[in-house]
Amino acid sequence: MVASAVPVSSASATTADMPTVVDQVAVARLYGEPLFSLPQNLYIPPDALEVFLEAFEGPLDLLLYLIRRQNFNILDIPMAGLTRQYMLYVDEIRQRNLELAAEYLLMAAMLIEIKSRMLLPPKPVAQGQEAEDPRAELVRRLLEYEQIKLAAANLNAIPQFGRDFVVAQAYIERSLQPRFADVSVQELQEAWAAILQRARLVQHHRITREELSVREHMSQVLKRLQGHRFVEFEDLFNPDKGAPVLVVTFIALLELAKETLIEITQAEAFAPIYVRLAYTPT
Structure with missing residues (x-):
């Protein structure tokens, strides 16, 4: 599962944009020491200050997000608008992470194919049958993914030990007098049978000679x-x-x-x- 994010803004920072001193407060700390001015010739990458607002776990997650945000009917998806918004996102991540964009590009090709098939005249079918909808396979995959996602969210909402709660432990000082557990009749029988079995293993057989005249x-x-x-x-x-x-x-x-x-x-x-x-x- 690949996690990605939608960058909504980015900025390149330079030393000229940073204040040297703000109300005599250090702008940073280096190894615990206050730093009241930025070093000269400090290089800050262009994407260092990107802000990520939304994260997705794959192409289907992104499509489902776009459909729900625009209140599209998932059974009647407007492919033109959906494909346009999807391609904007793919172009954005392709500029920064080509390896991550490969999976999204595959889905983009599928959306373009569906959009192209919808522009073509439908294939003739027998009387009384409906023409095949090019979006049917995509709708089926989106519905299945949404069900799995909701089920995972429900499972995650269940309180988990170590994350949402811990087992309370309290030390109770007890009396010094030992308290022995109760013994049942069956346990006594089993203990007696074990003793008899051990006794049979150590039996002695004594042979005596009878004197006959x-x-x-x-x-x-x-x-x-x-x-x-x-x-x-x-x-x-x-x-x-x-x-x-x-x-x-x-x-x-x-x-x-x-x-x-x-x-x-x-x-x-x-x-x-x-x-x-x-x-x-x-």
Whole structure:
């Protein structure tokens, strides 16, 4: 977005036009020191004292300004008057800033083209249709630009932090007694769950060895067989006591069979296994 200004007056200043002393008041200050007379042979550029009254942000902004200032109907723009005023402005800025005037010259060419097309006879059109207005595209662009400009002005009018207002801050001296925030039930549950999770990470697993006696289980097997002619092999084991007890009981049966204190029999293959005492008590 290029900003430009309309220079309405300019003057060249010379040392002869400046007073040397006005009521014993310095005409200027140089490095903080008062200056009661201008230096000799001081050069002041011709455009140093230009006064800028209006600023525009592009060709469309200038056109919209000219239309609104002259109270032209934007839907029926008098191209002759508008082009004349626009060219006066372009000639003015072209003398001072040719690079800035390039964008405005492009719009000037468009205005001249529209003005020329309006002087020509309209092209024939079908019956019931209106002839195309050469100004239609320019009017559309101007209306769109005006809407955007108004929207930007409305947004700029909204109070902004740091430009129109600041947040007030005040220091309030509080009591030295600390005030703790309230804790909800959900926060307590989450804290307890976090503690349990940490506890699971540091658990200790202690292994203890249970001392089992084979001889003791041999005596238990003999007592179990007393008074029975046969006892099924599986009935001598109690799974509820755990694997260690089952292993020791099995070893006890093997020791008893080794010492020929019991007999382990089976009628046929895959038939149930039975255990009985190898002697008959008297």
